[in-house]
Amino acid sequence: MQALMQDREAGAMTDVVVVGAGNAAFAAALAAGERGCAVTVLERAPAALSGGNTRFTAGAMRFAYDGVDDLRRLMPDLTDQEVAATDFGAYTQTQFFEDMGRVTEYRTDPDLCELLVTRSQPTMQWMAQMGHRFAPIWGRQAFKVDGRFKFWGGLTVEAVGGGPGLVEGWTRIAAGRGLEVLYGARAISLIADDGGVHGVRVKQDGRTRDIAAKAVVLAAGGFQANTEWRTRYLGPGWDLAKVRGTRFNTGDGLRMALDIGAMPTGNWSGCHAVGWERNAPEFGDLAVGDGFQKHSYPFGVMLNARGERFVDEGADFRNYTYARYGREILRQPRQFAWQVFDAKVAHLLRDEYRIKQVTKVTAQTLEALVAKLEDVDPAQALATLEAYNAAIRTDIAFDPNVKDGRRTEGLEIPKSNWANTLDEPPFEAYAVTCGITFTFGGLRIATDAQVLDVDLAPIPGLYAAGEMVGGLFYENYPGGAGLMAGAVFGRIAGDSAGRAVRA
Numbered sequence: 001m002q003a004l005m006q007d008r009e010a011g012a013m014t015d016v017v018v019v020g021a022g023n024a025a026f027a028a029a030l031a032a033g034e035r036g037c038a039v040t041v042l043e044r045a046p047a048a049l050s051g052g053n054t055r056f057t058a059g060a061m062r063f064a065y066d067g068v069d070d071l072r073r074l075m076p077d078l079t080d081q082e083v084a085a086t087d088f089g090a091y092t093q094t095q096f097f098e099d100m101g102r103v104t105e106y107r108t109d110p111d112l113c114e115l116l117v118t119r120s121q122p123t124m125q126w127m128a129q130m131g132h133r134f135a136p137i138w139g140r141q142a143f144k145v146d147g148r149f150k151f152w153g154g155l156t157v158e159a160v161g162g163g164p165g166l167v168e169g170w171t172r173i174a175a176g177r178g179l180e181v182l183y184g185a186r187a188i189s190l191i192a193d194d195g196g197v198h199g200v201r202v203k204q205d206g207r208t209r210d211i212a213a214k215a216v217v218l219a220a221g222g223f224q225a226n227t228e229w230r231t232r233y234l235g236p237g238w239d240l241a242k243v244r245g246t247r248f249n250t251g252d253g254l255r256m257a258l259d260i261g262a263m264p265t266g267n268w269s270g271c272h273a274v275g276w277e278r279n280a281p282e283f284g285d286l287a288v289g290d291g292f293q294k295h296s297y298p299f300g301v302m303l304n305a306r307g308e309r310f311v312d313e314g315a316d317f318r319n320y321t322y323a324r325y326g327r328e329i330l331r332q333p334r335q336f337a338w339q340v341f342d343a344k345v346a347h348l349l350r351d352e353y354r355i356k357q358v359t360k361v362t363a364q365t366l367e368a369l370v371a372k373l374e375d376v377d378p379a380q381a382l383a384t385l386e387a388y389n390a391a392i393r394t395d396i397a398f399d400p401n402v403k404d405g406r407r408t409e410g411l412e413i414p415k416s417n418w419a420n421t422l423d424e425p426p427f428e429a430y431a432v433t434c435g436i437t438f439t440f441g442g443l444r445i446a447t448d449a450q451v452l453d454v455d456l457a458p459i460p461g462l463y464a465a466g467e468m469v470g471g472l473f474y475e476n477y478p479g480g481a482g483l484m485a486g487a488v489f490g491r492i493a494g495d496s497a498g499r500a501v502r503a
Contacts, residue, residue: 019256153319257451299341307383338376363427440473
């Protein structure tokens with residue numbers, strides 16, 4: 001201990017310390033700055049790898065809007081021609097509430113959910129006013145119908161430049177407002193006593209020091225990059241999952257808060273996990289970004305090593321199933337599956353199917369295709385595909401923009417929508433495994449984002465945002481809700497910390 005004290009540099013002092021430098025963290029930092037606070041942001045990663053999971057996302061943000069006028073206020077550069085050529089529809093607060101309830105099996109915390117939904121659009125407008133730019137997701141969330149783009153699934157807008165663009169935007173805005181960002185600075189522990197939290201112990205460039213602060217906002221992500229914690233909390237087999245994003249989200253923020261008595265809450269055995277390129281690296285690759293994901297499965301079928309289907313690929317829009325189907329893939333023998341398509345739907349496959357780093361086979365017949373599916377029983381795979389083809393209600397029209405009811409009948413595992421016969425060559429198949437995005441377990445917070453202790457009393461000086469907030473998502477989540485929750489609760493946390501400091 002004496003040696004540690006000798007090595008520790010003289011402590012610094014600031015108003016608010018924010019741990020993390022992703023979307024939620026920067027939202028908190030900027031909100032605290034708007035309250036006139038001096039803010040220091042601690043980023044464990046070096047600058048080139050900064051931004052946490054935000055940098056690895058496609059940048060889509062789910063928020064409530066009543067029509068195109070709301071979108072034009074957010075994206076003033078939308079032209080009249082673009083508006084005329086697009087059916088943006090509406091995504092009301094009621095629809096957002098219903099989606100959150102339905103996909104979480106109505107376990108979502110009602111108070112936190114209300115904040116997420118009702119503050120989603122105001123938070124987007126706040127971000128735009130600060131200098132963020134947004135654009136419609138024409139390429140991934142809209143299909144052309146009768147000459148017009150039609151959006152589906154309640155997800156319409158993304159940050160320009162995707163996740164990397166969002167991080168760069170936050171970094172630029174923070175620099176313009178004089179916020180200090182320390183890179184390669186790993187928060188080790190909270191400085192706390194009976195009076196609350198008074199700062200953070202941080203290690204940077206091999207030296208440990210204390211940064212005193214009047215408030216701390218934890219926005220350091222979940223524990224998805226911690227193999228031991230994944231196995232401990234998510235269960236056996238999760239040590240074998242790929243990590244979609246940053247290698248730096250190992251649960252440090254959660255551990256620090258739990259060490260001083262914070263209350264854990266939410267779905268600690270649950271996570272956001274998707275179908276991911278089988279041969280992707282252990283952690284995310286910024287050169288590829290989100291391209292390893294494979295999300296067009298509603299238009300085909302998935303086969304496991306036994307050559308059997310194991311999920312209803314058309315149960316709902318991809319936005320509402322992709323975050324839990326990774327878990328289903330992990331449960332299969334050898335933790336992989338093949339997604340199979342024919343030529344009729346090839347034009348509907350997302351751009352991620354066209355990257356170079358993909359495990360893909362093609363053939364002119366189904367017999368030839370199944371013979372190429374590595375590690376799959378070919379005889380059973382062919383029998384499964386033939387049974388699937390024979391079970392489709394071809395009298396129902398196919399429509400990718402709605403849940404069209406084009407389904408199978410008589411199969412043990414049905415396909416409820418978008419069931420097309422696999423009969424038009426060339427046939428294509430893509431190998432996928434489980435890619436974990438973020439964990440759902442987190443800290444219990446009050447509606448002002450203040451962290452509560454195990455007796456449900458507020459911990460003075462401690463706030464949390466982003467993936468560290470527990471209670472919002474259970475088993476599943478609506479696509480784009482993660483970044484939105486990060487921005488909403490980041491803003492709340494930073495504003496609350498700033499108000500407390502200035503009180």
